[in-house]
Amino acid sequence: MSFSKDSAVQRAKTDLAERLSISEDEIKTVSATEKDFPDMSLGAPVDDEMSAQMISSGWQINLSANGKNYEYRADKYQLRLRGDNGTNYVIES
Amino acid sequence: MNRNNFWINFCIAVVLITSAAILGQIGRWQSMLHKNMADFSTKSTPKPITVKRSEAESEPEVLVKFRSNVNLAEIKKIAAKNNDRVEDEIESVKGLVAIDDLDNADTKKVAAQYAQMSDFVAYAEPVFEVKLDDPVTNSPQDLLLRENDANTVLPNDPMFKDQWALNNVGQNGGKAKADLNALNAWLKTQGSSDVVVAVLDSGVDYTHPDLVANMWIRPDNIPQYRDDELGTFNDLHGFNAADNQSDPMDDNGHGTHCAGIIGAEGDNDEGIAGINWKVEIMPLKFMGRGGFGTTKDAIEAINYAIERKRAGVNVKVINASWGSTMYSKALEDAIRAAGEEGILFVAAAGNNSTNNDKQPHYPSNYKLPNVISVAALDRNDQLASFSNYGVNTVHVAAPGKDILSTWLNDGYREASGTSMATPYVAGVAALVLASEPKLSMEKLRERVLQSVDKLDSLNGKVESGGRINAAKALGE
Numbered sequence: 001m002s003f004s005k006d007s008a009v010q011r012a013k014t015d016l017a018e019r020l021s022i023s024e025d026e027i028k029t030v031s032a033t034e035k036d037f038p039d040m041s042l043g044a045p046v047d048d049e050m051s052a053q054m055i056s057s058g059w060q061i062n063l064s065a066n067g068k069n070y071e072y073r074a075d076k077y078q079l080r081l082r083g084d085n086g087t088n089y090v091i092e093s
Numbered sequence: 094m095n096r097n098n099f100w101i102n103f104c105i106a107v108v109l110i111t112s113a114a115i116l117g118q119i120g121r122w123q124s125m126l127h128k129n130m131a132d133f134s135t136k137s138t139p140k141p142i143t144v145k146r147s148e149a150e151s152e153p154e155v156l157v158k159f160r161s162n163v164n165l166a167e168i169k170k171i172a173a174k175n176n177d178r179v180e181d182e183i184e185s186v187k188g189l190v191a192i193d194d195l196d197n198a199d200t201k202k203v204a205a206q207y208a209q210m211s212d213f214v215a216y217a218e219p220v221f222e223v224k225l226d227d228p229v230t231n232s233p234q235d236l237l238l239r240e241n242d243a244n245t246v247l248p249n250d251p252m253f254k255d256q257w258a259l260n261n262v263g264q265n266g267g268k269a270k271a272d273l274n275a276l277n278a279w280l281k282t283q284g285s286s287d288v289v290v291a292v293l294d295s296g297v298d299y300t301h302p303d304l305v306a307n308m309w310i311r312p313d314n315i316p317q318y319r320d321d322e323l324g325t326f327n328d329l330h331g332f333n334a335a336d337n338q339s340d341p342m343d344d345n346g347h348g349t350h351c352a353g354i355i356g357a358e359g360d361n362d363e364g365i366a367g368i369n370w371k372v373e374i375m376p377l378k379f380m381g382r383g384g385f386g387t388t389k390d391a392i393e394a395i396n397y398a399i400e401r402k403r404a405g406v407n408v409k410v411i412n413a414s415w416g417s418t419m420y421s422k423a424l425e426d427a428i429r430a431a432g433e434e435g436i437l438f439v440a441a442a443g444n445n446s447t448n449n450d451k452q453p454h455y456p457s458n459y460k461l462p463n464v465i466s467v468a469a470l471d472r473n474d475q476l477a478s479f480s481n482y483g484v485n486t487v488h489v490a491a492p493g494k495d496i497l498s499t500w501l502n503d504g505y506r507e508a509s510g511t512s513m514a515t516p517y518v519a520g521v522a523a524l525v526l527a528s529e530p531k532l533s534m535e536k537l538r539e540r541v542l543q544s545v546d547k548l549d550s551l552n553g554k555v556e557s558g559g560r561i562n563a564a565k566a567l568g569e
Contacts (some may be wrong), residue, residue, distance in 0.1 A: 038444035038479060040347065040384025041417075043150070050415045051385035052295065052347040052443040055479060077383045088121035093383045 001077075001092060005032055005059050010076035012061050015081065015091050016070055030062040030069065042073040042082040044088040101399035157207045158215040171213065171297075175206065180378040186553055188215065241521045245276040248360040248370065250303075256365055256471045258354075258492030258517060267472030271560075272492065273517060274546075275368060278524060278563035280373065283359060284369030290333075290355050290519055291398045291411045291436075296341040296350030296378035299330050301349060301499050303357040303364040309375040315404050318397060318520060328401075331376035334393035335386055341376035345384045348376060350508055351414050353499030354516035355523065365497055368520035368563060369527070375401070375408060382413065388421040395427040403432045409526050409534075412519040413440040414512035416454050425459045432463030435534045439519040441511035442468045442481040449483035458486050463534055465522075465541065468555050469493025469514040475550050480511055482554040488542055489557045491517040521563045528567050540566055 009032050017024045022028070035058060037043045041051035042058055058075035071082045078093040156279075159168050165179075172179050172192055180193040194203045205213050239569055247253065257264055261272035289309055299308040318328040323337055343349045352374045359370025369484040377394035380386035396409065402408045411431060428438050429441075437460070444455035449466070457466035468490040469477040476482060477494045493514030500506045522541055526532060532540070543560025544566040552558050 026555050039415075040345075040380075043445075045385070045419070047419060048387050048389070048421075049385050049419070050380070050388060050391055050417045052345070052380060052415050052510075053442060053444050053512040053515075054347055054350075054384070055415070055506050056384070075383075093381075093385075 003074055003076050003079065005034075005074075007063050008059055008072070008079055011079055012063060012072040012081075013093060015072075015079070016063055016065060020065055022065060027065045028064050030064050032059055032061045033058040034058070035073075037073065037075075041088075042057070042075060042078070042080055044082045046072050046080075046088050047092055048081075097288070103171055109210050111209065112174040114326050119537045135487070154276065157192050158205075159213055160215055161188060162348040163188065163213050171210070175203075177203070177366045185297050192442075198560045211385065217532045223333055231565075238253060243430075245280060247276070248366040249362050250357075250359060250364055250366045251362070252365045252497060253374045255497050258408070258496055259368065261472060265472065271470070271472060271474035273368065273521065273560075274564040274569075275522050277569050278521075278561045279370070281564075281567045281569050282524060284356065284371040285530070286373050287530060288369075288410075288526045289373045289375050289406055289408045290369075290523050291375040291377050291408050292348055292352050292355065292516075293377040293379060293394050293398075293411050293413050294343075294351055294415065295341035295345035295380040295382075295384055295386075296333065296348045297331070297352040297374060297376035298343045298499070298501055299341070299374075299376060300502055301353075301497050303361070303505075304352055304374065306358045306361070307367070307369075307372050307512065308372055309406075310372040311406075315406060318400065320396075323393075328397075331378070332394060332397040333378040334390040335381050343376070343378070343501065344382045345380065346506075347380070347508075348378065349386050349500055349513065350496075350498040350506070351412055351512065351516040352376070353505075354496065354513060355412060355520040357499055364499065368517060368521050372520075372523050373407075375406070377411075378401050386415075388419070388424045389526075391415075392424055392427040395431055399431055399434050402436060404413060407535075408436055410519050410522050412516050413438060413456060413521045414510075414515045416441055416443050416457055418452065418454055420453065420455055424456055425461070427460050428456055428459055428464065432461055432534065436463065437465065437519075437522055437534050437537055438463050439465045439515050439522065441468060442483070442487045444469075444479040444510050444512075445481055446479055447481050449481050451483075453486070454481055457481075460496055462503070465489060465518055465538060467491055467493075467511055467515045467518050468551075469509070470550075471495075471513045474548050474560065474561075476554055477509065477511075479509070480514075484556055487555045488557050489518060489545060490548075490551055490560050491521075492560075493517075518561055521561050521566050524563055525566050 013024045017033045061072040063070045073080045079091040081089040178193045259275035263269040318326045326339040328339045333341045356367040356369040356372035357365045359366035379390035379394045440457035442457045466487045468487045469480040470490045471477050471494040491514040494509045496513040541555045545557045546562045547559040
């Protein structure tokens with residue numbers, strides 16, 4: 001699996017729709033922008049994970065649904081959901 | 094002819110003769126005038142004078158700055174003693190002269206000969222020939238050396254000029270000398286293949302042309318690695334804890350980048366130079382294609398390094414360009430165990446621009462006697478904007494921004510992070526061990542931390558207050 005920006009956005013939408021049990025049509029892409037992240041976990045590490053400390057380029061994907069915003073982060077090899085409470089999720093890698 | 098006609102004819106003849114005489118004189122005057130004009134014209138636009146220089150009048154070859162207590166007469170005596178000649182005194186810089194070597198010896202050697210006379214000479218450098226179609230940045234040999242660097246040896250790696258961390262001459266807006274002082278360090282040692290540095294990372298591309306000569310290969314007298322639970326591994330090139338197999342090939346690039354900083358083969362006409370021209374790099378893979386891995390796999394790989402040390406492999410340093418805010422006692426214990434085997438553990442401080450004294454980052458924050466925590470500097474000796482810091486928890490800083498090193502597919506790229514600063518520290522530690530192989534891990538750590546160049550920008554930011562200096566660490 002290798003993501004492009006568009007395919008990462010689409011995969012994020014699919015993930016969010018499943019999590020919220022809603023249609024993808026109800027999810028709005030607020031922004032999808034290139035961004036440098038502090039490490040190779042894209043600044044969104046999960047428990048028991050160590051990541052390479054190299055500045056890494058990827059995309060920050062902001063989606064909205066049901067009046068709430070959700071932040072995904074992706075690069076060509078992975079997609080992560082950044083949780084509000086500091087709990088992050090690896091969606092695909 | 095009547096009398097009247099005679100006088101008329103006589104007057105006409107006189108007039109004609111006089112006129113002819115006058116015209117003749119005018120002609121001579123005109124001729125003289127033309128000659129003088131021609132002479133004048135020739136004198137006012139002289140042809141270029143070409144004077145063939147003799148061998149003894151050849152171009153000056155070295156610039157030597159003598160100390161203020163040496164006068165010109167003494168300078169000429171010194172030059173004559175070396176069978177050289179003072180070609181010119183550079184009046185604007187007291188003591189600086191251009192010297193012509195009458196033996197036509199190698200200019201670098203001539204400069205080095207003068208540089209060695211340190212009682213009389215402040216510095217000496219070859220005169221570099223600058224051609225309009227050959228910019229000075231085109232090859233490492235064209236690099237402008239700094240003062241007192243004339244007797245150093247530059248590696249012939251074509252990308253060396255872009256390695257500001259090793260030799261910062263102010264390229265790309267950097268600050269001259271904001272570097273590891275590698276040129277002076279290499280006067281003492283360029284590394285040793287007796288020293289093994291483990292790169293605990295995403296693996297290493299051990300076939301990369303700039304790394305292949307410096308990769309560790311299990312010697313025949315060291316048995317295959319055996320783990321009671323995981324089985325036996327034909328660990329020819331290292332170990333892959335991420336996939337529980339022997340092949341540590343890198344599929345991310347990060348580990349290959351770190352390996353190049355530590356030990357890309359130097360002076361091999363290829364790519365870059367590592368801080369060690371010669372060393373043995375042992376790849377320990379625990380992170381996958383994405384550049385992240387588990388603490389468990391990191392521990393497995395550290396365990397491998399410890400076991401190999403016990404089996405007789407001279408593993409002295411582990412490079413850990415990774416981390417997290419998650420504390421793991423098991424990881425801490427594994428690193429402690431490595432220390433008990435005499436292995437130094439060099440760890441990245443992290444890239445969140447935060448204070449590790451307040452928000453710990455691991456493994457760099459483990460308070461263990463074998464851990465060195467590393468912050469990153471930019472090419473102007475400033476703490477990199479992304480770098481973590483902590484006067485009680487981060488020990489030292491090293492170049493970590495826009496660092497050129499090896500990458501996948503026989504490539505090279507620049508990268509930034511405390512990931513890049515860490516292998517410079519691990520590499521300097523290996524360089525010290527090349528020079529002093531019996532040095533204990535504790536003394537090695539002390540040496541690296543106490544030989545820093547103190548920087549105002551690091552005051553209150555890192556424990557040592559400075560940037561590592563390879564030459565000082567070697568006692569140069």
